[in-house]
Amino acid sequence: MRYVVIMAGGSGTRLWPLSRQGTPKQLLPLIGGRSLLRLAYERAVELVPAERVLVVTGAAHLDAVRADLPEVAEANLLGEPVGRDSLNAMAWPAAVLARRDPDAVIAQLTADQLIEPLDAFVTAVDAAFRLAEAEPDALVTLGVVPTSAHTGYGYLQRGDAVAGFAGACVVREFREKPDAQTAAAYVASGDFWWNAGMFVFRAATFLEQVRLLEPAVHAGVLGLAEAPERLGEVFTTLKKISVDYAVFEPVSRGQGSARVLAVPLPISWKDVGGYASLAEVLEHDDDGNTVDGRGLAVDTTDSLVMNTDEGHVVAVLGVTGLVVVHTPDATLVTTLEHAEQVKGLVTRVAETAGPEFV
Template identity: 40%
Template sequence: MLHAVVMAGGSGTRFWPKSRRNRPKQLLRLYGDATMLQQTVARIAPLVTPERTLIITGSDQADAVRAQLPQLPPENVVAEPCPRDTGPCVGLAAEIVARKDADGTMIVMPADHVIEPREKFLTTVSAAVSVIDADPSAFVTFGIKPTHPETGYGYIERGEALPSKAGIALHRVAQFREKPDRETAERFLAEGRFAWNSGIFVWRARAILDALQTHRPVLAAALDRVGQALGTADEEETVAREYPLMEKVPIDKAVMEKATNVRVLEVVYDWNDVGDWRALTALVPPDDQGNTTQGKVFANDTTGSIIVSDDGGVIATLGVDDLVIVQSGGATLVARKDQLDKLKALVEGLDKGGFGSLL
């Protein structure tokens, strides 16, 4: 059976001040009537029941996640005692799935992507599952066709073409590439055989655990000790002891870059990873002056800006261009759009500067 694993951790820096440590972006309603986490779970719901849906999150966010997803069994919201990147996160989820369903297939998804339309996403998932059903040792990743030379994403180089699935192109993966510099990204785009790495994967739970055993045996041994304790009186103590000592490593580096049986489906849906406030422009149509606004905003002689009033107050602007202005939770951010890559450093500076209560 298919199980959904939603990775819902995060430190809440990229959408500060609206996001906070206990309220990262996936718990926010950035657009529409539901939070990003709720939209992610609803998106996969036609293929996966709540009982087969796992959320892996931080211990300080678990209660908020359960409150947002009351349809899930409370125990399906699994709290990591500390962040250890996606390798241990995926491994922990695989241990849980494998003990419930020895032949279980997992789709692993970040909680904070925007994907439209849902029907094309579900078709892609079903295509990936059919690949795994035919070869349970395979790993499938979803590749996004690049639209510009993006330096903020990892890339997948396509290899041999395989028979398509449901009209979706399928290839072997030649190799994974790290986030490139501008010149390399432009070359990737021109060559046409590279896809953005979406971070969405489909595989058998047992297969990813076996791969971790091969490529990361120390991590796999720690995960096995956790797995043996699941559902016993020792579970909480074992997780608390083992998890902080696990290697902090992405699943891409731990397995995907080393495995030889990786396939990539070139997806046909629209995808946005909502990286920071600039992504809001693609989700909320700008006005005639190119401004994206939410809440009570009066923009006068203002162009190309993103302005969000989340506190109920009014933000009035005059004669500004290409700014991001966000007022939320007693804090206000004013930044040039081209400086948002430095927002994490700003938030860290606020903590050191004695403003930790705003984080």
């Protein structure tokens, strides 16, 4: 049967002070009051019944996930005691599902982006499911058809077409985040898609690759699936490595025993990693401003003002391209250009003001 596993890890410090140690980015009600996780869940239930949606998150965030997604059963919430990178975040739920259902086919989806339109997304993931069901040796990646020469994403190079599956192809090679010139060449060639970090595969096929390439991790996650009470003890011993580096890249080069295929995801795919990208996806007034919460922007253009404190007013006067984010215990003022450096600022805040503010 088909399953969806939503990955909701990460701390999202680039959205401080909205995102905090206890409230990562995916759990913030950023988009019309809904979180990115909630939106990912609403996509998932278009693909499979609610009882076959799993969420992998940090153990510290489980309560927040429960509050955001009350529909998800407790058995389908996997809380990592510590972040151990994406191989474990994918191999652990694969082992859990393989134990429940030896024929499980998993769509491993992210909760970091705004994805539109929904029907194109559902159609593409359904095609990936069908490909993974038809080709038992397939690890299917979802490749976003680029709309710009973005340097913030990894790319994948398309190889031979897969007969009988329109648009599907073998992945020739994965490429790291390119420089601007390389990205432009990738997009111009038409041979490259963005690596969405979303995958569809049979649990058994994926786990077999893990067994061949990272046997200790394989043994560890199978052990966890059998004895979940040993989570705290086992999880921290797992090797910290990305699934691209551990599985997809070596398998695409012929290591392992599977093939990496790709299907196109013809969607608008907007990352919401920091305030600059958040400002892009939110609605603006005629002056290019977004004011969310109690606040006002006067003689101001192209600025983002967010205030989560209802008993407080934020007034912005005479600025351009500014980001002002106010929460009950912390306020950030920066520019859209500097918004990517908020992560480093958060370190400084923790050092100088105290860890309770981050």
